[in-house]
Amino acid sequence: MFTRTLKKLATVATAMALFTSGVHAADVIKIGAIAPKTGGLAGGAVVTQWPNVELWVNQVNARGGLDVGGKMMQIELIEYDDKTNPGEHIKLAQRLATQDKVDFIVAPYGTGFNIATAPIYGKFGYPMIAVSAITDKMEELTQRYPNLFFTLGTTTAFVQGVTEILVEQRAAGTIGNEVAMVNVADAFGIELADRARELFAAEGFDIVYDKSYPLGTPDLSPVMKGAKESGAKAFIAWSYPPDSFGLAEQAIIEDLDVNVYYSAVATSFPAFSGVYGSKINNVLGAGGTNVDDPAIAAYRAAHSEITGKTADYWASANTYAALQILEQAIVGAATLDRDTVTQYIKDNSFDTVMGDLSFKNNFSDTFWSVGQWQDGVFRGVKGSNVEGAVNVRLKDGWK
C-alpha cells in the first residue's frame, strides 16, 4: 500500500518536473556571468563589465527576448562573484555548466581570468567573446581554444598607439628623445612596459626614468618626483585603476611639467574626470571612444538610463558589442547548440555599437588604443579600424 502510494507520488513528481522543465526550456535562455564584485578587480568590473550585462539583458528582455528559430526566448541571467580569484572562477564556471546548465556565458573580466578559464569554458564548448583581455599571445591561445575570441586589441597595438603619438610629438618639436616611463609590477604592467622598451628604443627614444612600483603602493610621490627630476617632456605610465588615480594626484601636486602625459587603465573612467575635473584636461589614456558616433551616443544614453551609471570611455562599448555579437550569433544560428553558434561567430560579421565587427582567426581588429580627455570628454585619438579619431592636444599644466 505504502509502496504504491510512494510510486504514485514519484510518478506525479517526475511528471511535474518534466512538465515544468519543459516549459522552462521553451522560453528561457540561461546566460551565466562570472566576474569580480569583490577583490582587486571589482572596482573596474563594476564600471565596465556588470552594467553592460545588466543593460543588455534588460534590453533584450524588454524586446520580448531572443528569437531562436522562431521561438522568442527571455534571458535568465545567472551571475556570480569570482572575488577576483581565478580558482573561485573556475569552480563557479564548473557550477554554471553542470548545475545551472546555462546555455551561454559572458566572458570573464581581466586578461588573466580569460586565459585561466579558457580551458574550462572550452571543455564545455561555450563560445567566449573576451573583451577585457589584452595580450600578444592571442594566436597561440585561439589555436589551442577555438571557442575563444578577442575583441579589444593586443599589447603591441596599445604600445604602438602610444609610440605613434610620441613620434608625432617629437617631429612637432614638443618633446625630445627623453621619455619617463613607469609601470605597475603586475603581469599586465610588466608585459606592456617590456613591449614599450622595445618599441620606444626602435624609434630612437631614450627612457631616462624607467621604474616599476608594486600594486597598491600607498605613496607614489617618490615615483613622480623621480619622473619630474628626469626632465623628460613625456610621461608614460602602464598603470592600473588605483594607481592611475594616484599618479594623476601626484602629478598635480608636483606640477609635473610635461607635454605628453599617459596613464593606462581607468583613465577612461568617468570618475577620473569626476575627481580631477579640468586639471586632467589633455591627459592621455588607454582606450577611447567616439561619442559623436550616433550608435555610440544612443548606447551611452541607454547605459545611463538603465544602469544609472555613465559608461566608461573605452571597454564599456566593446563589452556591449561582444554581447551583441553573442545575441546576433544565437539568433542567426537559430539554435542553442554551442558549436553551431561558435562557428556562426567565426563565419559572419555583426552589426554592433562598435560598427561592423568580424573575426579573423578569432580576433576582431576594431578597437581604440589611445584616448584623451578633451574638455570633459575622453575621445579616441588612436585606434585600429575605427573612425572619428581626433588630434592629440598637448598637456598644458594641471590647473
Add this chain to the structure above:
Amino acid sequence: MQIIDILISGLLLSGTYALVAMGLNLQYGVARIMNLANGEVLVFGSLAAFWLYTSSQISPLLTILIVIPISFVGNLLIYNLLLAPLVRRSKSRGALEVDSILATFGMSFILIGIMISIEGGFFAYKYLSEPIQILGSTTSLSRLVAFLIATLIALVLYLWLNKTRSGVAVRAVSVSTEAAGLVGINVPRISAFAFAIGGAITAVGGALISTFITLDASIGVVFTLKALIIVIMGGVGEIRGAIIAAIILGIVETTVATLVDPGLTLAAAYFIFVLILLFRPQGLFGRRNA
C-alpha cells in the same frame, strides 16, 4: 635636497601607517583580538568620508567627528555580541587567537558585502589635494593633515595610557588579564573599551587616508597586512612600538623608492620585518614571554 624629500615623504607615509596600525595594536594588545577585519573597518571610515563628501559636500575632517561615535559604538557591539563569547569560552590565549582570527575573518566578508551594496566602485574624490612646500619639498596638504591628526591621536593615546588611571588599567590588562583581574580591574569592560577605541581610531584613519589614496570596498586586506606587520614589529600592545615601526617602515620604503627602485618597497618592508622577527621576535618594544 633628496634627503629632505625622503624625510618629508617618509614621515608623512609613517603617519599613514600609524593610522593603519594604532587601532589594531590596542585591539590585539589589550583585547587580545587578532582582528582580521581591521582593514575593512578602515575602509568603512573611507566610505563614510567619500559618501558624505560626494553626496552632501561634508568635509572629511567633519566626517571624522561622525565616524568616531559610530565606529566606537559599532565596535563595542561587535565585541560584546560576537567576540566576548569567544573570550569567555577560550581556555588559553592561543585558543582565543585562533577563534578570533576565524571570527573576524568571517566578519570581514560581511563588512565587504555591506560596503559593496553601498558603493561597488572606487571611492574617488578629491579633498585638500593642494601642493604645499615643506622645507623645499613638495607634498600634498591632505597628507600633511593626516599626519598631523595621526600625531595628535598618538600623543593623546600615549598620554592616556601612561598618565591616567584608566590608561594604567588598560596597560595592566595588556600585561596580564589574570593579574589585572586580581587587583580589581574589570577586565571584560576594559577589553571591550580598548577594542572599541581601536576600531574608532582605525575608522578615523580610513577617513583621512581616503583623501589621498583611492580605495574601494575590497582593498581592506592590504591595510590589514600592513597593520599586522607594524604591530608585530613594534611589539604587541605597545603604542610607542607601533609608532616607531610605522616610522621605520615609512622612511625605509621612501628611501628605497627614491634611491633604489619603487618596485622594491614591499621587499624592503618585508626584509626589515624578517630581520626583526629573527633578532627581536617580541618586537621592538615588546616584552619577552608576554
